[in-house]
Amino acid sequence: MSATYEERLNAWVGKQLVRPTPAADPVNVPMIRHWVEALDVANPVHLDVEAAHATGRGDVVAPASMIQAWIMRGYAKTVRPQAGADDPYAEFIALLNEGGYTSVVATDSDFEFMRELVPGDHVSADESVESISPEKTTGLGAGRFVTTVKTYRDASGEVLATQKWRTLRFKPKAAAQAEPEKPQALRPRAAINLDNQFWFEAAKEHRLVIQRCTACQTLRHPVGPQCPHCQSFDWDTVEASGRATLYSFTVAHHPRHPAFDYPLVIAVVELEEGTRLITNLVGIAPEDAVIGMPLELEWLDADADLTLPVFRAASAAGEEN
Amino acid sequence: MSSLSGATAIVGIGATEFSKESGRSELQLGCEAVTAAIADAGLEPGDVDGLVTFTAESSSEIHIARNVGIGDLTFFSRVGYGGGAAAGTVAHAAAAIHAGLADVVVCWRSFNERSGERYGLGQANRPMDTNADRAAYSWMTPFGLSTPAQWVAMFAQRYMHEYGATSEDFGRISVIDRARAATNPKAHFYGRPITLEEHQASRWIAEPLHLLDCCQETDGGQALVLVSAERAKDLPQKPAYVVGAAQGSGEDQHMMTSYYRPDISGIPEMGLVGRQLWEQSGLSAADMDAAILYDHFTPFVLAQLEELGFCGRGEASDFIRSGALELDGAVPLNTHGGQLGEAYLHGMNGIAEAVRLVRGTSVNQPKAVDNVVVTAGTGVPTSGVVLGAR
Incomplete structure (x- = not known):
């Protein structure tokens, strides 16, 4: 009776995938220099012998995490891999495939x-x-976690380091990818009419406007055709500075609408000009939202037809102003 | 005192069972409730000449009238703004009878609110048009603010900020409601009281609201019959006199989102209702022997206690902790279990409970109730009534 796939796979546990393979070059200062410069390592003990001596070392030392670099196969073997007749690693990958x-x-x-x-x-x-x-079922697809141990030794066989290396070998969600991509759910539409159209049009141009009565100069929001203070039907708009404070907020959990990420922070902010506005907070964790905190305007181009003002925490510069 | 005070009375109440899936049409639920209420009043369908319901009702008066066998109608009107309409239907009926427009008026509300269109799911996917009511949602739904729980949460957060109230203060309302429901066989949560710890442990819906701050959703129908005080004397039930009935819409009023007033820790439209009730009746909060306060979400019960004058601004938390709302307290709250415990009938089941309190027939009858105040939906243009035994 032939072994099941599971048995064949499990037979690899404990087996060697890669036989002891020596690095192409011994540890050397030029390669250490490449590493230290590329990664902007500040510690002088990697290149400065005197600094190394000062710390009790006999010579400069290679950065510890560089150990993987010494045994990398290099450019030539990467572009022209040699098909090994007896390569356990290739055999294991074939079984996973x-x-x-x-x-x-x-x-x-x-x-x-x-x-x-x-x-x-x-x-x-x-x-x-x-x-x-x-x-296991994962966000990427069904897969298996494969843990290997790499053992690094010097020429005498002394162990220099060990590395537990865990990868997820998974079945890509082929079926899901083959389906036409579902369009991202759109935020609920604004019901645009003759009274509120100007506000949403201005928003598309990234201008947060506030309706103003031209007779008595009173600002009003939400918008309306008439001034409740002086009954005038004449109005224009002023552009808001974008500075605001958090007046109240809720962290929405349920029910969920597909256009939003939850928990969703929905807020009422008070603009510097005095009117209030319902909006979203962005870049502010729910637990960091505090009534009274200073905010500043940011524009959210939600989709081709909808641009909305949202607010983030005011920058330090904003607070100084 | 107003001449309207005591001029009419509720003489009949009738309801369907309260369920999660009635299996019947909303029209049938309405017919069942109306028929039951007329029978409870000792009247015949043909005696009815007025009908009042909510604008939110799916069955027009004509459907109820021809199915129930009511015949001619001389008065019919509807009250808007969702649950804010509840006591408003009584106000319309009382005014119509008082003015001589009708003799016997039935107020009703029926819906499959749980198995059909659930209000709790919000407005996000409602169709758009260009009327002013719909356009008002443009300031909310594109930002994800679309459910009643979220709308109330915004007020609640500010209330907590200003008065130092906590989620536990809201939770105590839930605990009281569920305790009353636990001993009311008609209540959905009959036999299922909760603790404050369970309230605190329930999941977030819209912070600071937990699940147990939010009322259930219900299928059912409820109806009330009003006649003049004069005629009430000849009918079998002990009359629950309408000693006050008022509607109120406050300055800069919005639907559930009046966030633009100088202060949003109160609900001034309910204060407006309360002032009218006290003025009409010559009574005050201190004269109330029980209170049926609209409880779709707990935080607004605190605001109502303050708006109606049961306690001062910001003092509701302490007032609740004092035990005043318990069955043996000064003003027992929601003796039927409220909408959190009995059923979400858009406030109409609360009016029926107030009638039972006056009759002395509540399953949780605290003592002789001479006067009881009932409120309607909060956060919206609303209404209230005071029913009395006099």
Whole structure:
């Protein structure tokens, strides 16, 4: 009776995937320099011998996390991989592919370092399978977490570091991708009429306007055709500064509308000019919203037909003004 | 005192069962409730000549009239603004009878609000048109502000900020309602009281509102029969006299979102209703032997206690903690279990409970009730009545 897929997969646990493979070059100062400069490492012990001596070291040391770099296969082998006749790693990947686990994403890398590397060390590494999880449902698709252990040694066989390396080998959501992409749900439409059209049109131009009675200069919001103070039907608008304070808010959890991310912070803000406005807070965690906090305007182009003013915490500069 | 005070009385009440899925049309629920209320009053359908309902009602007066066998109608009107209409229907009926426009007026409300169109799901997907009512939602729904719980939460957050009230203060209303419902066999939550800890542990709906701050949704129907005080004397039930009935819409009023007033920690439209009730009746909050306060969401019960004068501004939390709203307190609250506990009948079941309190037939009858105040939907143009035994 032939083994099931599960059995064949589990037979890899404990097996070596990559045989001890020596680095192309020994640990050397020019490569350390590339690393230190590229990553902007400030610690002088990597290049300055005197600094290294001052810390009790005999020589400069390679950055610890650089250990992976020493054993990378390099450019030539990447562009012209050599098909090894007996390559356990390739065999393992083939088995994963057979199960449909054709995609990979790295999830964890845990290093343990035993000693620092100095120029002249010649690193080699091997890799073994530690565990393979049962199939799990993940956001990316159904997959298995494969944990391997890489062991880094010097020429004498002394262990320099170990690395637990966890990847998710998953079945890409082919069916979902094949379907035509569902359009993003749109925010509920504004009901535009002769009275409120100007406000939403201005918003499309990223102008937050406030209706003003031209007879008595009183500002009003929400908009309306007549001034409740002097009964005038004549009005124009003023442009708001965009500075506001948080007057009240709610953190919406349920029910959920597909156009929004929840928890959703919905707020009433008081504009510097004195009128209030219902809006959303952006970039402010629900627990950080505090009544009275200073806010500033930001524009949300929600979709082709809808632009809305939203508010974020006022920048420090805004607060000084 | 107004000449309207005591001029009419509620002499019949009738309801369907309160359920989550009635399995019947809203029209049938309405017919059942109206028929039951007429029978309770000791009258015949043909005696009825007036009908009042909500603008939100799906069945027009003519459908009720021809199915129930009411015949000619000389008065019919509707009251707007959702649950704010409840006591307003009584006000319209009382005014019509007082003015001689009708003799026997039935007020009713019926819906499949749980199994059909659920108000709690919000306005986000309602069709658009260009009328002013619909356009008002343009300031809310594009930002995700579309449900009654969210609308109330915005007020509640500010109330907490200004008066230091806490979620537990809101929760105490829930606990009281559910305690009364637990002993009311008609209540959905019959036999299911809650603790304050359970309120606190219930999930967020719209912070600061927990699930247990929000009332249930219900299928059912409720009707009330009004006649003149004169005629009430000849009918079998002890009359519940309408000693006050008023509507109120405040300055800069919006539907559930009056966020633009100088202060939003109160609901001035209810203060306006209260002042009229006290003026019409010559009574005050201190004269009330019970209170049926609209409780679709707990925070507005606190605001109502303050607007009606049961306590001062910002003092509702302490007033509730004092035990005044308990069955043995000065003013027992929502003896039927409220909408949180009994049923969400858009406030009409609360008026029926007030009638039972005056009759002395509530399942949670606290003591002799001479006067009871009933309020309608909060956050909207609203209404209230005072029913009395005199």
